[in-house]
Amino acid sequence: MSQGYTVAVVGATGAVGQKIIEKLIERSFPYSNLKLLASKNSAGKNLEVNGITYIVEEATPDAFEGVDVAFFSAGGSVSKALAKEASSRGAIVIDNTSAFRMDKDTPLVVPEVNKQALHEQTGIIANPNCSTIQMVCALEPIRQHYGLNKVIVSTYQAVSGAGASAINELTVQSEAIKENNPNPEILPVKSAEKHYPIAGNVIPQIDVFDESGYTLEELKMMNETKKIMSIPELSIAATCVRVPVITGHSESVYIEIDQENVTVDELKQLLSSAKGITLQDSPEQQQYPMPYFAANKDDVFVGRIRKDPSNNNGFHMWIVSDNLLKGAALNSIQIAEALIEEGILKEV
Amino acid sequence: MSQGYTVAVVGATGAVGQKIIEKLIERSFPYSNLKLLASKNSAGKNLEVNGITYIVEEATPDAFEGVDVAFFSAGGSVSKALAKEASSRGAIVIDNTSAFRMDKDTPLVVPEVNKQALHEQTGIIANPNCSTIQMVCALEPIRQHYGLNKVIVSTYQAVSGAGASAINELTVQSEAIKENNPNPEILPVKSAEKHYPIAGNVIPQIDVFDESGYTLEELKMMNETKKIMSIPELSIAATCVRVPVITGHSESVYIEIDQENVTVDELKQLLSSAKGITLQDSPEQQQYPMPYFAANKDDVFVGRIRKDPSNNNGFHMWIVSDNLLKGAALNSIQIAEALIEEGILKEV
Known part of the structure; x- marks a missing residue:
């Protein structure tokens, strides 16, 4: 067996788990041993990874030994x-759920933005919400150069963010809606009382509501952005x-920066050389980001940058990325890679 | 023949023309004579209206006599x-295109907002852009009571706003996209060089770009709102x-009002009694506006009203309406009805 880390993927049969496995291979992550874990229901299934057949094991405390x-x-x-x-068994956990994101002792990391926070880890590192990650990737270079004091964002989020059952619901409904029989069961929130069609519709609810009138998804974007940045x-x-x-979140983002008299061209110049960003911003050539073209790509795509007509410090932009990749699986792997680079994950 | 007006519908075979005819009947508009006009291509077609068969005539200057x-x-x-x-032949024109909207001598009218502007008409009255109409219906009561100084809007616009060919494109593409063969020809702008799939995608371009980086659709919303209000x-x-x-525009709208310390409940109270507005805003019951449910309804639906966390004068809301009805055909008929009420269109 070659030298490398023992890596566990919990939720290996899910939409994001599958992408994590894909990216481990694609990016040649130095693993020597791979444990595919899932719920009792999925345990025993065979999964082929890079030509090797693995049996999915049940995720139990002891499964993390080694x-x-x-x-x-x-x-x-x-x-x-x-x-x-x-983590008590010595693993560093990279968690793609919201369980620990706002926990004071858990770093919430997008490597392009706050890699240094990894040094504060105590066994668990949180991967931010998909809609947050792509936004902070675009905003961080702007904050560094010009300061940032205000953000108003409206999202256009793909169903794959709600898992494989939501993808299936949209696919099946796209047919059923013709007979006016959408029969929604999953969206907007599987456990919620009411479900609404997503085919031929848009639903202004992702996750459940807080008493403030904001949804948890909205509060995640707001709180996580402050923490990461x-x-x-x-x-x-x-x-x-x-x-x-199906896949690819889009965001219409308004920002106000601290510095006066910054031009659209200066922002374009800045973002065109930012890590992990692809600038797609030539209106005269109808070039701008779209989810159909961003799906299965690693980068965060930014375009439609323009000045607010009434505020010299205000800018509007349009940010698109694959919510399963940079929004989830890719960022998780990048966190693991950064742990190696920073010497936090010791060489084996 | 009963007493009433001679009414012409130009573009009678189009998506909006058809809705205008439907609403004329539904609302018992007092017409005694109906002329259905269209391009040379559609002339000669038969259209049945309220049990009577009409032959579509070519729209020529002389067709407007009487x-x-x-x-x-x-x-x-x-x-x-x-x-x-x-208009030179004595007709009052209610124009649903952008041709005269920003013309100084042409009133741009949403009856709930600026009916009084009809008295300044000189033969042509412009019907605003669909995305503008629904927004100003919600904003006007707020402006009247609390003052309004800032609006930032991101839209989620249906394809029927781009006509019957765009509806067809989305329908056909929803099938073709499964074979990864969307073959776009109409959207985002039929006459533009590049076309992009709309099925399974969102496109941040409606109408062509201005040198400012804004599209004409965006500039219409911005300029028309200022004029109407x-x-x-x-x-x-x-x-x-x-x-x-297919049908129903949605809008994520941020506003700043002049008055301090206004509550969300006060805004809800105000909008629940506003003309043409249906408040759908009970997050605890997952009640909020959605295009799937707003299609074929006359009202403008408003919900998800909440305070901005950082600005006591800032509020966010979600506005949905049928873009072919209040956004086009219904508002046009309401303008004609207001012309009668205000005594501008003389009784016949």
């Missing part, structure tokens, strides 16, 4: 039950909306 | 060529986006 890095993407309740079991005083508000798109 | 009210919805070039011909100094910016929905 694991160096554990990627969790099996829902918040699984992370709450098992992440600390894994270390701007607790940032003025930020989000409206999160589900649209009938 | 017409009292002419509804135009056959594109800007037809309006530019024929609206003045119609008579707030030339309003700070307003729009991002207009096409989504794969």
Whole structure:
């Protein structure tokens, strides 16, 4: 067996778990041993990875013995039950759920933005919400150069963010809607009382409502952005909306920066050289980001940058990325890669 | 023949023309004579209206002889060529294109907002852009009670706003996209060089781009809102986006009002009694507006009203309406009804 880490993927049969496995291979992550874990229901299934057949094991506390890095993407309740079991056995957990994101002792990391926060880890590192990750990737270079004090974002979020059952619901409904029989069961929130069609519709609810009138998805974007960018005083508000798109979240973002008299061209120049960003912003050539073309790509795509007509410090932009990749699986792997680069994950 | 007006519908075979005819009947508009006009291509077709078969005539200058009210919805070039011909023959033109909207001498009217502007008409009255109409219906009661100084809007616009060919494109593409063969030809702009799929996608371009980086659709929303509400100094910016929905535009709207310490409950109270508005805003019951349920309904639906977390004068809301009804055909008929009420269209 070659030298490398023992890696566990919890939720290996899910939409994000599958992408994590894909990216581990594609990016040649130095693993020597791979443990594919899932719920009792999925245990015993065979999964082929890079030509080798693995048997999915049940995720139990003891399954993490000897694991160096554990990627969790099996829902918040699984992370709450098992992440600390894994870290107490010596694994560094990279958790793709919201379970620990706002926990004071858990770094919430997008490597392009706050890689240094990894040094504060105590066994669990949280991967932010998909809609947050792509936005902070675009906003961080702007904050660094010009300061950032206000963000208003409206999202256009794909159904794959709600898992494989939501993808299936949109696909089946796209047919059923013709007979006016959409029969919604999953969206907007599987456990909620009411379900609404997503085919031919947009739904202004992602996750459940808080008593403030904001949804948890909106509050996640607002709170996580402040934490990742270390701007607790940032003025930020989000409206999160589900649209009938399989993969690729889009965001209409308004920002106000600190510095005066910055031009659109200066912002374009800045973002065109930013890590992980592809600038697609030539209106005269009808070039701008779209989810149909961003799906299965690693980068965050930014375009439609323009000045607010009434505020010299205000800009509007349009940010698109694959919510399963940079929004989830890719960012998780990048966290693990950064742990190696920073010497936090010791060489084996 | 009963007493009533001679009414012409120009573009009678189009999506909006058809809705105008439907609403004329449904609302018992007092017409005694109906002239259905269209391009040379459609002339000679039979259309049944309320049990009577009409032959579509070619829209020519002389076709407007004896017409009292002419509804135009056959594109800007037809309006530019024929609206003045119609008004010079004594008709009052209600034009649903952008041809005269920003013309100084042409009132731009949403009856709930600025009915009084009808008295300044000189033969042509413009019906605003669909995305503008639904927004100003919700904003006007707020402006009247609390003052309004800032608007930032991101739209989720249905394909029917781009006509019957765009509806067909989305329908056909929803099938073709499964074979990864969307073959786009109409959207985002038929005459533009590049076309992009709308099924499974969102497109941040509606109409063509201005050198400012804004699209004409965005500039329409910004300029028309100022004109209709008579707030030339309003700070307003729009991002207009096409989504794969047949009918029903949605809008995520941020506003700042003049008055301090207004509560969400006060705004809800105000809008629940506003004309033409249906408040759908009970998050605890998952009640909020959605295009799937707003299609074929007359009202403008408003919900998800909540305070901005950082600005006591800032509020977010979600506005949905049928873009072919209040956004086009219904508002046109309501203008004609207001012309009668105000005594501008003389009784016959």
